[in-house]
Amino acid sequence: xxxxxxxxxxxxxxxxxxxxxxxxxxxxxxxxxxxxxxxxxxxxxxxxxxxxxxxxxxxxxxxxxxxxxxxxxxxxxxxxxxxxxxxxxxxxxxxxxxxxxxxxxxxxxxxxxxxxxxxxxxxxxxxxxxxxxxxxxxxxxxxxxxxxxxxxxxxxxxxxxxxxxxxxxxxxxxxxxxxxxxxxxxxxxxxxxxxxxxxxxxxxxxxxxxxxxxxxxxxxxxxxxxxxxxxxxxxxxxxxxxxxxxxxxxxxxxxxxxxxxxxxxxxxxxxxxxxxxxxxxxxxxxxxxxxxxxxxxxxxxxxxxxxxxxxxxxxxxxxxxxxxxxxxxxxxxxxxxxxxxxxxxxxxxxxxxxxxxxxxxxxxxxxxxxxxxxxxxxxxxxxxxxxxxxxxxxxxxxxxxxxxxxxxxxxxxxxxxxxxxxxxxxxxxxxxxxxxxxxxxxxxxxxxxxxxxxxxxxxxxxxxxxxxxxxxxxxxxxxxxxxxxxxxxxxxxxxxxxxxxxxxxxxxxxxxxxxxxxxxxxxxxxxxxxxxxxxxxxxxxxxxxxxxxxxxxxxxxxxxxxxxxxxxxxxxxxxxxxxxxxxxxxxxxxxxxxxxxxxxxxxxxxxxxxxxxxxxxxxxxxxxxxxxxxxxxxxxxxxxxxxxxxxxxxxxxxxxxxxxxxxxxxxxxxxxxxxxxxxxxxxxxxxxxxxxxxxxxxxxxxxxxxxxxxxxxxxxxxxxx
Amino acid sequence: xxxxxxxxxxxxxxxxxxxxxxxxxxxxxxxxxxxxxxxxxxxxxxxxxxxxxxxxxxxxxxxxxxxxxxxxxxxxxxxxxxxxxxxxxxxxxxxxxxxxxxxxxxxxxxxxxxxxxxxxxxxxxxxxxxxxx
Numbered sequence: 132x133x134x135x136x137x138x139x140x141x142x143x144x145x146x147x148x149x150x151x152x153x154x155x156x157x158x159x160x161x162x163x164x165x166x167x168x169x170x171x172x173x174x175x176x177x178x179x180x181x182x183x184x185x186x187x188x189x190x191x192x193x194x195x196x197x198x199x200x201x202x203x204x205x206x207x208x209x210x211x212x213x214x215x216x217x218x219x220x221x222x223x224x225x226x227x228x229x230x231x232x233x234x235x236x237x238x239x240x241x242x243x244x245x246x247x248x249x250x251x252x253x254x255x256x257x258x259x260x261x262x263x264x265x266x267x268x269x270x271x272x273x274x275x276x277x278x279x280x281x282x283x284x285x286x287x288x289x290x291x292x293x294x295x296x297x298x299x300x301x302x303x304x305x306x307x308x309x310x311x312x313x314x315x316x317x318x319x320x321x322x323x324x325x326x327x328x329x330x331x332x333x334x335x336x337x338x339x340x341x342x343x344x345x346x347x348x349x350x351x352x353x354x355x356x357x358x359x360x361x362x363x364x365x366x367x368x369x370x371x372x373x374x375x376x377x378x379x380x381x382x383x384x385x386x387x388x389x390x391x392x393x394x395x396x397x398x399x400x401x402x403x404x405x406x407x408x409x410x411x412x413x414x415x416x417x418x419x420x421x422x423x424x425x426x427x428x429x430x431x432x433x434x435x436x437x438x439x440x441x442x443x444x445x446x447x448x449x450x451x452x453x454x455x456x457x458x459x460x461x462x463x464x465x466x467x468x469x470x471x472x473x474x475x476x477x478x479x480x481x482x483x484x485x486x487x488x489x490x491x492x493x494x495x496x497x498x499x500x501x502x503x504x505x506x507x508x509x510x511x512x513x514x515x516x517x518x519x520x521x522x523x524x525x526x527x528x529x530x531x532x533x534x535x536x537x538x539x540x541x542x543x544x545x546x547x548x549x550x551x552x553x554x555x556x557x558x559x560x561x562x563x564x565x566x567x568x569x570x571x572x573x574x575x576x577x578x579x580x581x582x583x584x585x586x587x588x589x590x591x592x593x594x595x596x597x598x599x600x601x602x603x604x605x606x607x608x609x610x611x612x613x614x615x616x617x618x619x620x621x622x623x624x625x626x627x628x629x630x631x632x633x634x635x636x637x638x639x640x641x642x643x644x645x646x647x648x649x650x651x652x653x654x655x656x657x658x659x660x661x662x663x664x665x666x667x668x669x670x671x672x673x674x675x676x677x678x679x680x681x682x683x684x685x686x687x688x689x690x691x692x693x694x695x696x697x698x699x700x701x702x703x704x705x706x707x708x709x710x711x712x713x714x715x716x717x718x719x720x721x722x723x724x725x726x727x728x729x730x731x732x733x734x735x736x737x738x739x740x741x742x743x744x745x746x747x748x749x750x751x752x753x754x755x756x757x758x759x760x761x762x763x764x765x766x767x768x769x770x771x772x773x774x775x776x777x778x779x780x781x782x783x784x785x786x787x788x789x790x791x792x793x794x795x796x797x798x799x800x801x802x803x804x805x806x807x808x809x810x811x812x813x814x815x816x817x818x819x820x821x822x823x824x825x826x827x828x829x830x831x832x833x834x835x836x837x838x839x840x841x842x843x844x845x846x847x848x849x850x851x852x
Numbered sequence: 853x854x855x856x857x858x859x860x861x862x863x864x865x866x867x868x869x870x871x872x873x874x875x876x877x878x879x880x881x882x883x884x885x886x887x888x889x890x891x892x893x894x895x896x897x898x899x900x901x902x903x904x905x906x907x908x909x910x911x912x913x914x915x916x917x918x919x920x921x922x923x924x925x926x927x928x929x930x931x932x933x934x935x936x937x938x939x940x941x942x943x944x945x946x947x948x949x950x951x952x953x954x955x956x957x958x959x960x961x962x963x964x965x966x967x968x969x970x971x972x973x974x975x976x977x978x979x980x981x982x983x984x985x
Contacts, residue, residue, distance in 0.1 A: 490867060490883075492867075492883070492897075494867070495885045496866050496867075496885060500886070504889055508889060523859060
């Protein structure tokens with residue numbers, strides 16, 4: 132134990148569980164004493180230390196005190212104890228660390244042991260208490276390793292709401308005796324080395340939340356211009372925000388007040404002139420935040436050989452504190468200090484009105500993790516296939532159109548829409564689920580975000596169709612499979628510049644889907660057995676067919692039409708709930724429009740075929756169904772178009788009779804069906820009436836006209852009737 | 853600030869109070885602490901809020917991890933406006949009782965409806981059966 136009234140350097144901030152004012156005052160008094168002593172060289176009586184502390188080697192100097200175990204002790208014991216602790220041998224220091232328990236994380240303890248502890252060289256028996264010494268002595272716990280500080284922060288974190296800590300600050304920040312390292316100190320190579328270390332290049336910014344440790348580390352004071360400026364409370368958040376990388380979203384500021392450590396003043400040169408606080412120099416955050424701020428992580432980087440210039444740490448720390456009071460740079464009289472800090476406290480407390488209560492659980496998701504999520508999302512946006520993100524694509528198209536319009540109208544300079552800059556990530560097109568390294572036994576598990584884990588080559592071989600018993604399930608499964616194939620076909624179609632072989636490929640794929648549909652037109656089989664019909668019973672199956680039709684050859688399309696017409700009553704019945712048959716109308720309409728007359732007759736035959744189960748004709752039933760009536764009208768209209776055109780029809784024998792029979796049949800049914808049950812078609816062709824005119828008498832036509840709610844015929848057409 | 857124009861992300865919503873509606877109809881209110889690319893959510897200090905009529909009751913649930921696919925919608929709660937609501941908060945027991953009563957009434961009316969339809973020869977499949985596949 133250093134006797135002889137060594138000035139006890141009151142250690143860095145303390146986390147007191149309670150900070151009674153009394154303690155503060157006591158501390159302040161001590162500081163005052165210290166200050167006076169340092170300034171005026173007054174002998175100070177060393178207060179009796181706790182004799183329970185183990186004896187210290189005399190060579191240890193008290194200056195570098197460790198911030199250990201303060202939280203359990205009263206303030207007045209601080210100074211002497213700190214000195215004692217400082218002088219403790221390394222192991223004890225470590226031990227003491229452990230004693231701190233919850234405050235410090237484990238790593239801290241181990242880390243401490245790992246740290247270089249400079250052997251004490253200078254004897255501690257110099258008479259002059261004002262002499263700063265022992266740079267070589269065991270560095271302060273805190274100075275060595277801002278993990279301690281970190282732990283303090285952690286403790287603060289846990290002790291959310293202890294504003295007392297803030298109150299502690301002024302005292303802590305009190306005049307640091309002898310902020311200028313005495314000359315002899317500078318002769319020490321280690322110190323000089325440390326002091327001359329280049330200033331930190333890494334940023335401080337975002338880490339305020341969590342890794343003051345890291346900041347602490349990398350910063351180092353500038354020897355020449357100890358320019359440590361503390362940001363005044365107001366400007367701090369603004370600056371911080373400004374310098375934030377766009378990538379990193381703003382995390383809620385958590386200006387956790389905690390007392391910054393008191394650093395040994397040794398680190399400052401004599402030529403420091405600034406005794407005034409200036410805002411901390413905030414370094415802009417690097418665009419890619421590689422280091423995640425970790426609130427409670429002990430992050431140990433390379434340690435300084437002797438003194439860790441933990442001083443550098445304080446700016447950021449105090450920045451966090453929103454203290455504009457300079458630290459040990461100033462040689463303010465403690466009372467002056469007090470006044471300043473009091474003023475500050477007031478401003479801080481007034482700030483509390485607008486800032487929400489600090490959320491201690493905030494920051495669970497570190498910015499590294501946020502960046503990762505953003506990255507994944509951006510990767511998802513990178514896609515050749517426009518199907519992948521419809522909203523994103525549409526948004527951009529619209530934006531571009533709008534800007535193009537504006538450009539045309541306003542004639543302004545071309546404004547580029549803000550393009551989303553996605554990180555260029557090599558997308559793995561093929562996923563090798565199993566990687567076989569040559570010469571190795573077994574397989575290596577390859578995981579990507581597309582497929583988390585595939586350790587073995589297990590491929591699903593069972594056929595799903597056999598497995599599932601339910602017809603419906605099978606149908607659904609089939610629809611899904613075919614839909615995917617259809618999407619591929621459409622994708623190919625969309626790539627407008629189709630080379631010959633690609634078109635071939637496309638038609639092959641379409642063919643494949645068609646074959647898979649297993650269409651058996653006009654089968655007399657049980658409808659429940661017909662797979663295609665089962666597909667058509669499902670809305671998605673109808674959608675599939677509707678979208679597939681344009682890609683099929685005319686014969687295939689006609690076959691589908693024939694099947695549908697043949698089973699029309701069945702389909703109409705099944706569609707009562709869904710009402711999704713109209714989906715098929717549009718593509719079928721196109722198919723009809725291309726049909727030959729003979730084919731048309733064939734289709735119409737289906738509609739007039741009497742049904743075994745029901746007295747009604749399909750035609751009649753169709754009239755009561757929107758899709759049915761629309762299809763019927765479409766067929767008739769096409770027939771009429773063909774007949775009235777000059778194109779050679781090449782009818783087969785019996786076609787015309789069939790045609791006229793159908794027309795009569797439809798007319799009859801139309802007139803018989805009560806108006807109420809007649810459904811409005813999706814589209815009413817205009818040439819129907821002229822068709823009827825051709826074959827029927829005027830009266831009937833008029834009657835039908837009323838029924839169908841057609842627009843009345845133009846006069847010449849009416850004359851024909 | 854949206855540094856990703858044309859996109860939506862939950863990153864901005866971290867550490868804010870949210871109301872989350874789940875697919876099973878539950879309403880959760882909690883602080884959104886963490887997300888991932890599937891919009892799986894970690895909710896902190898979660899409260900399950902049951903609404904019956906003009907009353908509601910809160911059941912504190914702690915921490916929730918919600919699989920993204922089960923979320924119907926979620927939205928940020930304005931802490932200032934949170935309190936001015938015409939709804940009346942009641943105790944848990946009361947709201948559970950109210951809920952039970954409401955479910956019972958609903959079930960009975962449903963039963964009557966199905967019965968009436970059956971008598972008329974109609975069979976309306978219940979919407980939830982479609983989900984069974």
